[in-house]
Amino acid sequence: MDAFLYVGLPYLSLTVLIVGTVVRFRQAPFSVSSLSSQVLEKKQLALGTIPWHIGILILLAGHLVAFLVPDIWRSLTANRAFLLTVETIGFMAAAMAAFGLSVLVYRRLVTARLQAVTNRMDLVVLGLLLVQVLLGIGVALGKRWGAQWSAGTTSPYLWSLFTFQPDMTYVSDLPASVKLHLGLAWVMFALIPFTRLIHGFSVPLGYLWRAPQQVIWTTRRRLTRETARAGGVNPETSRRHFVKGLGGLVAAGVLMSVGVLDKLVGYFRGQRLDRTEQVDLLEKKLERLRATAEEQSLELERLQKDAILVAQLGQLDPKIGRYFTDYQMRPALAFKGADHLPILISAKCTHLGCTVASNVDDKGQIMCPCHISYFDIRTGQPNPGAPAKLPLPRLGWLLKDAKGTVMLTQDGAGNRTWPQGQEALDPASLDGLEVWIAKRFDTEGA
Numbered sequence: 001m002d003a004f005l006y007v008g009l010p011y012l013s014l015t016v017l018i019v020g021t022v023v024r025f026r027q028a029p030f031s032v033s034s035l036s037s038q039v040l041e042k043k044q045l046a047l048g049t050i051p052w053h054i055g056i057l058i059l060l061a062g063h064l065v066a067f068l069v070p071d072i073w074r075s076l077t078a079n080r081a082f083l084l085t086v087e088t089i090g091f092m093a094a095a096m097a098a099f100g101l102s103v104l105v106y107r108r109l110v111t112a113r114l115q116a117v118t119n120r121m122d123l124v125v126l127g128l129l130l131v132q133v134l135l136g137i138g139v140a141l142g143k144r145w146g147a148q149w150s151a152g153t154t155s156p157y158l159w160s161l162f163t164f165q166p167d168m169t170y171v172s173d174l175p176a177s178v179k180l181h182l183g184l185a186w187v188m189f190a191l192i193p194f195t196r197l198i199h200g201f202s203v204p205l206g207y208l209w210r211a212p213q214q215v216i217w218t219t220r221r222r223l224t225r226e227t228a229r230a231g232g233v234n235p236e237t238s239r240r241h242f243v244k245g246l247g248g249l250v251a252a253g254v255l256m257s258v259g260v261l262d263k264l265v266g267y268f269r270g271q272r273l274d275r276t277e278q279v280d281l282l283e284k285k286l287e288r289l290r291a292t293a294e295e296q297s298l299e300l301e302r303l304q305k306d307a308i309l310v311a312q313l314g315q316l317d318p319k320i321g322r323y324f325t326d327y328q329m330r331p332a333l334a335f336k337g338a339d340h341l342p343i344l345i346s347a348k349c350t351h352l353g354c355t356v357a358s359n360v361d362d363k364g365q366i367m368c369p370c371h372i373s374y375f376d377i378r379t380g381q382p383n384p385g386a387p388a389k390l391p392l393p394r395l396g397w398l399l400k401d402a403k404g405t406v407m408l409t410q411d412g413a414g415n416r417t418w419p420q421g422q423e424a425l426d427p428a429s430l431d432g433l434e435v436w437i438a439k440r441f442d443t444e445g446a
């Protein structure tokens with residue numbers, strides 16, 4: 001079921017979207033429109049359509065940024081103030097979209113003139129959009145800080161789809177409401193070519209450069225008057241047209257100048273950074289480059305090496321975990337257990353993927369701060385009633401001496417082996433041994 005929902009459905013829906021849209025543009029290009037009903041009913045349309053479009057465009061732009069630049073997004077949302085700001089903007093946009101859409105649904109249902117031009121598909125689309133927006137709001141409120149956890153779950157999942165290496169493990173443990181939100185999104189993408197949603201692809205930019213056309217409502221009186229004057233130029237009409245044209249030109253000119261001025265001010269502002277601001281800017285850029293380089297070298301190391309050093313056993317602490325990155329580039333924690341041997345455990349919360357804190361409480365648990373789940377560090381199990389239902393996977397490890405000889409191994413399920421014999425391991429010199437993670441334990445989390 002999950003394979004269909006997370007891999008089959010997205011590819012099916014995107015294929016239908018692309019093929020259906022191309023066919024519709026080729027076969028019936030003039031049907032690609034929103035089929036405006038403005039002439040039939042105006043007031044409620046404005047009340048609904050304006051907040052709906054403002055709200056949904058902000059939301060979709062937000063979804064897109066989180067998907068396109070997940071790393072930048074993750075570091076931005078790590079800042080509490082930024083996170084609260086985007087969540088508030090998202091919520092306001094969602095409330096606007098939900099309100100606007102409700103008005104649009106109500107209007108189609110109660111206005112008699114509109115009923116005549118409303119088909120079943122219109123109602124299905126409006127209904128699905130409303131459900132999707134309400135589900136989104138439910139997710140945002142019920143599973144807080146989606147702007148943060150989506151960077152480690154839905155964003156990498158979408159990337160995996162678009163790079164044709166689908167990996168549903170990022171999302172398969174997400175709660176039902178998020179699953180439904182994702183599933184419905186795919187269904188709606190597939191519906192686009194068959195409904196008026198297709199107008200999203202026909203932003204009327206052509207109006208900017210096509211030759212002007214004047215639409216004149218013809219009344220009988222005007223027709224008679226114009227016919228009588230046929231052949232001759234009416235100076236009154238001509239002057240009126242000239243003034244109107246000039247007005248339009250001036251308005252367009254003012255708008256363009258504002259745009260150009262804005263760009264110019266931005267350009268010169270950029271140049272007018274003083275020395276300390278320039279240094280600050282460069283330092284920030286450098287910091288970002290260093291972080292990216294560090295991440296890429298970690299990834300490379302994981303591809304090339306069969307085992308990776310975590311720390312010396314003597315550096316590990318029973319109460320404060322030491323963070324490291326596992327083979328899947330996920331955060332993990334290392335502790336020293338009561339038997340003085342390592343405990344390695346994933347730090348990616350099994351609820352929605354936030355990073356679990358490193359401090360161990362009196363009950364031997366670490367906590368995920370996002371929605372408060374406690375996990376036992378020895379078993380990985382969450383506390384009863386926690387939002388997280390699955391245990392944090394435990395990681396296998398190797399203990400090597402200074403010469404690189406493997407003295408003891410433990411897999412993710414806790415099975416130990418002593419390659420040099422149990423008696424070769426001196427309990428008194430454990431602290432001098434090195435703790436490594438190994439590629440062969442990579443998939444054995446338990």
Ligand code: HEM
Pocket residue numbers: 059063087089090091092094097129132133134135136137139140141143144145146147150154181182185186188
């Ligand atoms: C594959 C596509 C989609 C993904 C991966 C996705 C994912 C998400 C996630 C993770 C959230 C929680 C964000 C937060 O808490 O700040 C969310 C919220 C939301 N989504 Fe989507 N979504 C998708 C498509 C859509 C579509 C097509 C619509 C509308 C037609 C939509 C409307 C909303 C709304 C209204 C919210 C609430 C925003 C808020 O209150 O902050 N989503 N979505």
Ligand code: FES
Pocket residue numbers: 149349350351352353354368369370371372373387388
């Ligand atoms: S992400 Fe929700 S409890 Fe950890």
